Amino acid sequence: MFKRLKTTFQQWLSPVQTAADELQNQNNEVVNATRRSFFKRAAIGTVAVGGTAGLASAVVDSLPEPDLTHKYRKDAVAGEQDLQEWEYVEMSDQEKSDMVQTFIDSYSRQS
Amino acid sequence: MQKEQQQADKDSTDGTQRRDFLRKAGSYTVTSLSGAAMLLAKPNTAKATTKVTWEEHFQKNYRLMTDEEKQEAVDRLETRYSDEFGKKVTVGDTPAIDGVLFGYALNIQKCIGCRRCVKACVAENNQSRGNEQQIEWIRVLRMEKGNFTEEDRNENGYPEDYGIQVGGNAYKPVGVVLEGQHYYQPDKVPEKDAFYFPMQCMQCEKPPCVKVCPVRTTYRDPDGIVVIDYNWCIGCRMCIGACPYWARRFNWGEPNLPKEEMNPITHYLGNRPRMKGVVEKCTFCVQRTRKGRWTACVEACPVGARKLGNLLDPDSDIRKVLATKKVFRLRADLNTYPKFFYYMD
Numbered sequence: 001m002f003k004r005l006k007t008t009f010q011q012w013l014s015p016v017q018t019a020a021d022e023l024q025n026q027n028n029e030v031v032n033a034t035r036r037s038f039f040k041r042a043a044i045g046t047v048a049v050g051g052t053a054g055l056a057s058a059v060v061d062s063l064p065e066p067d068l069t070h071k072y073r074k075d076a077v078a079g080e081q082d083l084q085e086w087e088y089v090e091m092s093d094q095e096k097s098d099m100v101q102t103f104i105d106s107y108s109r110q111s
Numbered sequence: 112m113q114k115e116q117q118q119a120d121k122d123s124t125d126g127t128q129r130r131d132f133l134r135k136a137g138s139y140t141v142t143s144l145s146g147a148a149m150l151l152a153k154p155n156t157a158k159a160t161t162k163v164t165w166e167e168h169f170q171k172n173y174r175l176m177t178d179e180e181k182q183e184a185v186d187r188l189e190t191r192y193s194d195e196f197g198k199k200v201t202v203g204d205t206p207a208i209d210g211v212l213f214g215y216a217l218n219i220q221k222c223i224g225c226r227r228c229v230k231a232c233v234a235e236n237n238q239s240r241g242n243e244q245q246i247e248w249i250r251v252l253r254m255e256k257g258n259f260t261e262e263d264r265n266e267n268g269y270p271e272d273y274g275i276q277v278g279g280n281a282y283k284p285v286g287v288v289l290e291g292q293h294y295y296q297p298d299k300v301p302e303k304d305a306f307y308f309p310m311q312c313m314q315c316e317k318p319p320c321v322k323v324c325p326v327r328t329t330y331r332d333p334d335g336i337v338v339i340d341y342n343w344c345i346g347c348r349m350c351i352g353a354c355p356y357w358a359r360r361f362n363w364g365e366p367n368l369p370k371e372e373m374n375p376i377t378h379y380l381g382n383r384p385r386m387k388g389v390v391e392k393c394t395f396c397v398q399r400t401r402k403g404r405w406t407a408c409v410e411a412c413p414v415g416a417r418k419l420g421n422l423l424d425p426d427s428d429i430r431k432v433l434a435t436k437k438v439f440r441l442r443a444d445l446n447t448y449p450k451f452f453y454y455m456d
Binding site: 044048051052055066068069071072075076089090091096099100102103104106107110111 | 138141144209212214242243244245246250316333335351360361363364422423430433434437438439440443448450
């Protein structure tokens with residue numbers, strides 16, 4: 001009696017259950033598809049970014065080395081030109097003592 | 112009508128497929144190229160900065176560090192340098208000595224232009240060497256002998272008509288213009304009718320280089336030495352432009368410092384190995400002078416033309432020179448108060 005009743009109830013309920021199962025399956029597929037595409041895109045993006053950096057590094061490394069001698073020499077020559085415009089003057093006794101006093105005062109202020 | 116619709120649908124489908132194809136082809140091309148590039152990109156292990164740790168890269172400005180942080184920074188550097196140079200390297204952090212203000216005097220009558228000071232400085236301070244990227248903190252100028260006296264300045268130092276701008280300054284004192292040769296190559300020194308003018312950082316009391324540094328990596332310590340925290344230098348070269356004495360040098364490339372020639376006794380603010388893109392300069396051999404030793408240039412000078420001393424001590428060599436000798440200053444008009452003096456007997 002009880003068994004028969006259960007079967008009848010299941011038969012009556014089956015269309016609803018089937019529809020619910022189908023909906024659940026569809027949702028799972030959508031979720032799975034979304035997650036898969038996200039991982040796919042993330043992987044491609046990571047490789048692309050890393051690869052672009054690597055490519056840039058490879059390109060930079062393959063460029064000819066800059067002429068360092070020229071750069072160092074340019075600094076020195078510019079300095080030399082600057083030095084040629086200088087003047088040096090003799091300090092008077094007063095200037096010397098004033099300067100030493102300035103140093104001493106400055107040190108005292110700081111300490 | 113139905114046929115047209117079908118044709119349109121077909122075109123639309125073709126368009127989507129073409130776009131998909133191009134997109135996929137583009138992605139695969141980029142990915143393949145990227146992979147190839149990553150394989151091709153080989154790490155440059157020769158760089159001194161290869162082994163810089165995260166902690167070192169992001170450490171504080173030296174002046175803002177606590178004692179513990181300073182010790183950690185020093186330990187990190189000692190480990191890295193010892194590893195890189197294959198010998199035990201020490202990095203000192205000796206602070207300025209109380210009651211000491213360093214001053215330097217150079218006798219231009221005695222200097223014979225032998226450049227031993229330059230070589231000693233390079234060796235002591237781990238400067239980059241070689242023809243390509245040579246850095247020298249001391250520059251020796253060769254000049255013709257001339258006369259320069261205080262009387263000349265007082266009697267002839269001003270233009271006849273006051274108020275007329277001459278060379279930008281009507282009150283510009285007369286002096287001797289430096290017309291020197293930096294890279295002189297004589298058979299022997301000293302040459303007749305020439306004198307030599309070594310130049311280096313003047314350790315100004317009011318240093319313009321310190322004022323312009325945007326990251327405050329260069330500063331004046333209490334003993335008067337202007338130092339640089341190389342880890343914080345951003346290589347903007349502002350200080351180079353500001354220095355009126357052209358005393359600062361820039362590392363355009365990785366410094367060339369052979370392992371066997373490296374001086375392992377270093378100071379954090381002085382002669383420790385520098386990296387590409389930072390500025391460096393004379394520090395009065397801070398690793399030596401703060402321990403009571405002479406600078407390398409003073410030790411190397413064969414004629415005793417160089418004097419280092421404490422400006423606060425009336426009995427020091429430097430004070431005696433200032434009191435008794437003819438002393439000259441460079442670019443006195445700038446009021447930078449250099450603590451490096453030239454003198455004659």
